[in-house]
Amino acid sequence: MIRRTLSYLSVLLFSLVAFSLLPACTACESTSLILKGTDYQNNGQYDKALECFNKAIELDPKDYLGYVGRGEVYSEFVRYEEAIADFDTAIRLNPEDDEAYFEKGQVLEKLGDYESAVEYYSKAIELKSDDAYYYFTRGSAYQKLERNDEAIADFRKSCGLGETVGCEAAELVWKDMKRTEE
Numbered sequence: 576m577i578r579r580t581l582s583y584l585s586v587l588l589f590s591l592v593a594f595s596l597l598p599a600c601t602a603c604e605s606t607s608l609i610l611k612g613t614d615y616q617n618n619g620q621y622d623k624a625l626e627c628f629n630k631a632i633e634l635d636p637k638d639y640l641g642y643v644g645r646g647e648v649y650s651e652f653v654r655y656e657e658a659i660a661d662f663d664t665a666i667r668l669n670p671e672d673d674e675a676y677f678e679k680g681q682v683l684e685k686l687g688d689y690e691s692a693v694e695y696y697s698k699a700i701e702l703k704s705d706d707a708y709y710y711f712t713r714g715s716a717y718q719k720l721e722r723n724d725e726a727i728a729d730f731r732k733s734c735g736l737g738e739t740v741g742c743e744a745a746e747l748v749w750k751d752m753k754r755t756e757e
Contacts, residue, residue: 707736
């Protein structure tokens with residue numbers, strides 16, 4: 576009786592794992608690859624990171640984080656169109672992800688499209704209004720557009736959120752504006 580019950584439980588457990596939990600295991604594997612890819616990326620091993628993100632996307636094409644990570648790597652490789660496509664996919668899959676908007680803004684700024692970059696930075700800030708670096712980066716884009724009042728406001732906000740370089744940037748832009756007025 577016990578042997579039959581154990582055998583039955585083994586078959587039941589195997590069935591649950593094989594059929595019910597397979598997608599969850601695939602998602603776990605995808606998440607593991609994304610974490611590994613991020614680690615490689617943080618250590619400058621972009622080829623290995625790209626491999627991990629590609630495999631993660633293959634396993635779970637609905638996980639937006641794989642596209643964000645791969646987009647960042649594409650940006651490092653100066654493959655900007657592919658990066659933008661991945662950030663667009665990430666935004667489509669999760670329109671509430673601030674990082675995808677911010678990273679797309681970074682690529683647009685590298686391409687010299689400061690107006691569009693400001694739009695994407697603004698959306699990132701709308702989604703995560705306590706990120707000092709987002710304000711600092713948008714302030715830099717405003718400065719490139721010679722929209723100095725907005726640049727100073729963002730640098731000051733960045734400073735208030737703890738980004739000390741924002742304090743210095745606000746002061747420099749303000750001094751430059753005063754010199755220009757004289």
